[in-house]
Amino acid sequence: LATKVSDAVIRRLPRYFRQLCALDGEGVAKISSLELSRRMGITASQIRQDLSCFGGFGQQGYGYSVSFLRGRIEQILGIDRKYGVVIIGAGNIGQALAQYAQFSARGYEIAALFDVDEALVGNTFGGVEVLHIDSLESFLQHHPADIAVLAAPEGEALELAERLARAGIRAIWNFAPVDIVLEGVAVENAQLTDGLMALTYRLGELRRGGK
């Protein structure tokens, strides 16, 4: 229970959460690991093994209560709370994320966008104002944020990440095509181009008839 949970497990948690939300929406009250395994294309063993990292959420002979399990996974993921978010870089990606309804709906409250470009400063995207990057530190002092979205160009990303860490940010969602490693900071890479490259690789594999 107290032992370190592997990354592989953590990455399946959001998928479990999505499935349980869908089931909840369908009015399904209980589900067995076997049924869930069929829906998700994961073995029932793995589901039970994964969940047992966090405790016993089921009932032998019955299965899992959908709404109860959904609630527990919500807690485990930490998405039952609200998070203050700042977005660094008000280009295409920054703007799109600021306007992405899914986030504000889910308790991510975007406090501000930041950019170096004076032409962008003062503009508003999805109701969020663009501030100058120079005001980052003073802003964070007055409005502490939990998460920083790093949507700056490659060249500036590393330095900005270090600035964010110094300003007290402990979670960075990184969209820049640069690997960021910072002591005591959780970094989640959302490198779009990397995913796209993996896709073209597998497309090539399909075309060559491998697999």
Next chain:
Amino acid sequence: LATKVSDAVIRRLPRYFRQLCALDGEGVAKISSLELSRRMGITASQIRQDLSCFGGFGQQGYGYSVSFLRGRIEQILGIDRKYGVVIIGAGNIGQALAQYAQFSARGYEIAALFDVDEALVGNTFGGVEVLHIDSLESFLQHHPADIAVLAAPEGEALELAERLARAGIRAIWNFAPVDIVLEGVAVENAQLTDGLMALTYRLGELRRGGK
């Protein structure tokens, strides 16, 4: 060499590629697996093991030629070619991707955006026109595309994915929060919310002091 390459390896290839591009830009001509391992935080053993899936690209006693290896990984990933891309869903994400310079720069040619919303049809984002989703099949017949970006809302995503597969698309880059599995189609999930949830989990872990 001919054996199936594991997903773990494929996901590291874009990182190798990025590093080698950076080294190339710095004017570095050769690198050993040991030096590269230090830069990337990966063991030298793993680098050699990974690369040997595709052939012997190095020279014993010398190391790897940066530009040669960069070129080979480019080929392996299949990013030395051009790809025709259609974007399904012209909301925030679809618009942002259409305008994302990184893609057009890298040989991804976005042919069109598609949406159901009549108000969006006819608009242009990053020089790409929004067409009505009804014209998807006829458009693809006249302008065959390699990759479809699925940036549609949750409810419609699955059906649209099936439509794309029927229209001959063999690679889907999925931004919708739905797991898509289609026979003979490479699907790369770019589910933003999943990544964000993994981040909040690890932030919580940090705060609880679990490292």
Next chain:
DNA sequence: TAGATTGTTAATCGATTAACAATC
């Protein structure tokens, strides 16, 4: 040649799957 570093084989480690006793 001697030194360095690869490509590859073997050893270790961790994650997934299978099996089953516990129990609702």
Next chain:
DNA sequence: TAGATTGTTAATCGATTAACAATC
């Protein structure tokens, strides 16, 4: 109670790391 299904322990499988002979 009998049937079902969990939580967990053991077995298998795959991926990472270590070691080293091959060789530039």
